Amino acid sequence: MSDSNLSDNSRDIIIDVDLHRRTSELADENLSLLDEHGVTAMDVLGSVGSGKTTLIGQIVRRLRDRLSIAVIAGDITTRIDADRIEREGVPVIQIQTGGACHLDGELVRRGLERLDLDAVDLLIVENVGNLICPAAFPVGSHRRVVLLSVTEGPYMAVKHPIMVRQADVAGINKIDLADAMEVDVAKLAEDVRSVHPEIEVVATNARAGEGIDEVIAALGLSGANSGSDGPTENEGRDA
């Protein structure tokens, strides 16, 4: 920058801070903190009403006897989701984003500060219901789940490839409603794999507890006594 045209007491200060890069750094810092305390973290992404809270509740119910679990739930204003998960008997930190459409590394770090991380084996982060903005804001997790539901229509995977590519596991939820919605679950699973060939796809009916063990296996969280009968190579029921 040139100083030549500055009047008397003006000066230029070079900042050069890339906020985009800063978001990744914050996520990496969270990951380091989690690793230091031996915490495995997963985050769950999905549209409003895709079934994130229900899925998390089911995962908690199956793993809480074996693992010490904590949940960070992001929501724009309410505590509804946090209250639902708290009923499963695990600590829940509610983060109200106050209008922002996603969690970010900074918000999650503040949540981590409120947890006794040495007492946590598994941290589950529920992002704000949104498949666009959270793709640009990693929170710092070891495994990422994207939850699509058939009630969102048949095109979710091709409409949101960026999010699908970031995920390790894709759940296709509400398969009990697939016929009513005229959505072909196998086709949706195929779409998911076409944008991200390495992803694990699991068909679920989270409300009824269907496919939950397969999600847990795909996340690499199946223990000896988890009741899952398959190896980690899981393709889900209909997927």
Place this chain on the structure above:
Amino acid sequence: MHDVAAAQQIAATVLQTANEQEAELVRRIEIALGAMTMIDAEQLEFWLKQGLRGTVADDATIVIEQMPLRARCRSCKYEGEIEVPDDPIYHLMPFVPTCPECGADQLEVLGGAECVVRSIRVSDAEIADEA
């Protein structure tokens, strides 16, 4: 609302720097905004102005330089700029760039994902010694 979050972060960065540097006024803010941030420059400027109201940067001129998407194709090795269409639909779904040469969508983004607070021009209460 994505734009709001970016504006808040920019405002915080600007005000923190101004405070550290004991500036009386911030006159100008220079930002580089990548085409792949999916942040609209006009909306960003609007929210940034809101975020700076009543602060030392209230009257600052905001300059936003739009940075093009630059990418390398993993398939055909094309490397260069890729046009990002200016379509409001991409506020609702992400734009997926494809290679202008071979059409593949497996691109390595080299530039255009950034949102950089480059510099601020400030004026001081007293003339700085080194000025």
